[in-house]
Amino acid sequence: MPVIEVEHLMKDFMIAKRETGFLGAVKSLVKREHIKKEAVKDISFSINEGEMVGYIGPNGAGKSTTIKMLTGILVPTSGSVKVNGIIPYENRQENAKNIGVVFGQRTQLWWDLPTIESFELLKEIYQVPDKRYKENMDTFTEILGLDEFLSTPVRQLSLGQRMRADIAASLLHDPPILFLDEPTIGLDVVAKEKMRTFIKEINKERSITVILTTHDMEDIEKLCERMILIDHGQKVYDGEIAVVKERFGKTRTLIVDLEESSRSLKLRGGEVFKEEASRFWIRFNRDDVSASGLIAQITETHNIKDLTVEEPAIESIISRIYQEGYQDLPETVKV
Amino acid sequence: MFRFRLYWTFTKKAFLRSAVYRFDVWSRLGSNLIFLLMWGSIWTALYAGREEAGGVSFESMLTYIVVSQFLTGVNGAGTPLWEIQEKVRTGDISLELMRPFDVPLRYLFADFGSVAFYILTALLPLYTVMFIFMDLTLPSAWETWALFIVSAFIGFLIRYCIEMSFGLLSFFLVETGGIVDVFYFAMSLLSGSVIPLWFFPGWLETMALYLPFQGIYYIPNAIFIGKITGEEILLSLGVQLFWAVSSYLLLRFVWNRASQKVVVQGG
Numbered sequence: 001m002p003v004i005e006v007e008h009l010m011k012d013f014m015i016a017k018r019e020t021g022f023l024g025a026v027k028s029l030v031k032r033e034h035i036k037k038e039a040v041k042d043i044s045f046s047i048n049e050g051e052m053v054g055y056i057g058p059n060g061a062g063k064s065t066t067i068k069m070l071t072g073i074l075v076p077t078s079g080s081v082k083v084n085g086i087i088p089y090e091n092r093q094e095n096a097k098n099i100g101v102v103f104g105q106r107t108q109l110w111w112d113l114p115t116i117e118s119f120e121l122l123k124e125i126y127q128v129p130d131k132r133y134k135e136n137m138d139t140f141t142e143i144l145g146l147d148e149f150l151s152t153p154v155r156q157l158s159l160g161q162r163m164r165a166d167i168a169a170s171l172l173h174d175p176p177i178l179f180l181d182e183p184t185i186g187l188d189v190v191a192k193e194k195m196r197t198f199i200k201e202i203n204k205e206r207s208i209t210v211i212l213t214t215h216d217m218e219d220i221e222k223l224c225e226r227m228i229l230i231d232h233g234q235k236v237y238d239g240e241i242a243v244v245k246e247r248f249g250k251t252r253t254l255i256v257d258l259e260e261s262s263r264s265l266k267l268r269g270g271e272v273f274k275e276e277a278s279r280f281w282i283r284f285n286r287d288d289v290s291a292s293g294l295i296a297q298i299t300e301t302h303n304i305k306d307l308t309v310e311e312p313a314i315e316s317i318i319s320r321i322y323q324e325g326y327q328d329l330p331e332t333v334k335v
Numbered sequence: 336m337f338r339f340r341l342y343w344t345f346t347k348k349a350f351l352r353s354a355v356y357r358f359d360v361w362s363r364l365g366s367n368l369i370f371l372l373m374w375g376s377i378w379t380a381l382y383a384g385r386e387e388a389g390g391v392s393f394e395s396m397l398t399y400i401v402v403s404q405f406l407t408g409v410n411g412a413g414t415p416l417w418e419i420q421e422k423v424r425t426g427d428i429s430l431e432l433m434r435p436f437d438v439p440l441r442y443l444f445a446d447f448g449s450v451a452f453y454i455l456t457a458l459l460p461l462y463t464v465m466f467i468f469m470d471l472t473l474p475s476a477w478e479t480w481a482l483f484i485v486s487a488f489i490g491f492l493i494r495y496c497i498e499m500s501f502g503l504l505s506f507f508l509v510e511t512g513g514i515v516d517v518f519y520f521a522m523s524l525l526s527g528s529v530i531p532l533w534f535f536p537g538w539l540e541t542m543a544l545y546l547p548f549q550g551i552y553y554i555p556n557a558i559f560i561g562k563i564t565g566e567e568i569l570l571s572l573g574v575q576l577f578w579a580v581s582s583y584l585l586l587r588f589v590w591n592r593a594s595q596k597v598v599v600q601g602g
Binding site for chain 2: 013014065068071072073074075089092093094095096097099101103106108110112113117120121124125126127153
């Protein structure tokens with residue numbers, strides 16, 4: 001059952017045109033010209049209950065604009081949005097009860113007060129019953145280790161602790177839908193991992209629908225099965241991450257260390273793109289040649305000391321897609 | 336439906352938050368005292384040993400200044416103009432749109448908490464001592480005290496609505512220096528906070544009487560020192576109520592336009 005339905009969504013902004021020079025400045029005092037910027041142009045998708053979807057795209061693609069329309073703080077220029085059966089911008093306060101929002105770049109907690117005070121305030125804001133509040137606090141304390149800093153003022157928390165507190169805060173009122181905007185930004189490796197584990201767990205156990213915007217492709221890879229890729233306000237891909245990986249991830253890199261330094265290495269189906277003393281980096285396509293085939297070729301003339309095969313991370317795939325365009329994206333799911 | 340418990344929680348949390356800023360409380364109290372001394376000296380010099388000026392005794396004038404500084408302390412403990420502007424700029428206020436509460440009311444109730452803390456810990460002890468040890472004209476009837484408190488409270492509401500409205504103008508303007516100047520000019524002069532309205536030249540007094548700012552300092556103060564008495568008090572309270580309602584409607588109007596702008600323009 002879809003909990004989020006977006007159809008032909010569009011959002012235009014009128015941006016004041018800046019005149020240059022002295023005359024321009026005087027002119028803009030009296031009269032301002034505006035130019036139209038289409039932040040989101042015709043995006044449609046639907047997300048089912050319990051899904052965890054990566055909503056990604058380069059800076060300025062229209063991600064935040066879409067999220068803001070889903071939270072109700074932006075009215076679409078045209079098209080329709082429905083979140084849990086409610087039109088967000090028509091009924092913002094009702095919609096607020098169904099969503100939890102975490103912005104990695106800012107906090108919803110009261111900066112100067114002990115963390116627990118913000119939780120108590122949110123309990124009142126969302127009218128969470130005492131019993132449910134206690135249950136949730138116990139659960140979150142257990143998984144996120146909140147107890148170590150509940151009485152510490154928010155401004156003294158480490159970034160990792162603040163993020164944990166923020167995500168707990170967004171879930172206190174049991175929202176069926178959670179929007180995460182860069183939830184792991186700035187966190188160290190361990191803290192990122194903890195955060196991902198928690199998101200995965202609440203998604204599974206509470207079947208909360210999660211929409212995740214991030215620039216960290218590892219988040220997407222570890223958490224989501226589906227991703228929606230947008231650019232210039234348009235959807236360019238919507239489907240399984242595995243498909244993209246399958247399609248763009250056929251290139252492998254074989255790195256070999258030879259026992260003796262060799263001047264050249266000629267291989268069928270593989271291309272040496274970097275070499276350093278006795279180490280060679282060989283790019284090959286999995287469909288044309290197998291790693292073992294390549295290795296066999298090398299061992300005919302050389303002795304291999306060590307080798308590794310590298311598979312491209314979604315990170316490099318996405319950056320390739322950003323740079324090279326979307327023409328090669330799978331036809332079946334391309335919009 | 337008005338959810339009192341929710342807004343009351345904001346009051347409680349803001350009260351607690353003020354306790355964090357102890358240094359802020361002391362420094363504000365310090366500057367309040369300095370201003371009190373300054374205005375006290377100026378008025379002493381202006382009276383130049385005279386018993387009376389403009390139909391008001393020196394003692395009453397001194398009382399006026401003390402009460403005025405007290406009210407300045409009360410009104411200054413709320414969310415100041417620059418902080419509202421800052422919250423508009425950073426987008427904090429826009430984001431509060433997605434919470435299930437009314438934003439202007441949420442800030443009002445939070446201000447109640449901050450102000451209550453400041454009154455209880457700083458203003459009340461200090462001014463009680465002053466009332467006891469200085470030669471001031473204190474109201475003898477308890478009714479006058481009660482009316483003063485009511486009037487000061489309405490004045491606080493007027494000030495809140497106007498300051499919030501001015502602050503929210505940041506949604507529409509890139510530079511707000513002019514707005515700030517106008518606001519503080521009106522707040523210090525037209526409100527009668529440093530010079531009582533009866534010393535104004537006729538035209539300025541008339542102008543001030545037709546503006547809401549006198550309801551913030553002048554009216555409660557004039558009730559306190561007995562410049563306004565009897566039925567006049569009710570009339571003044573009526574004027575104050577009129578301005579409270581008007582400035583509240585202004586705040587609602589500005590807020591609606593501001594949130595409309597946020598949802599259409601993205602803030």
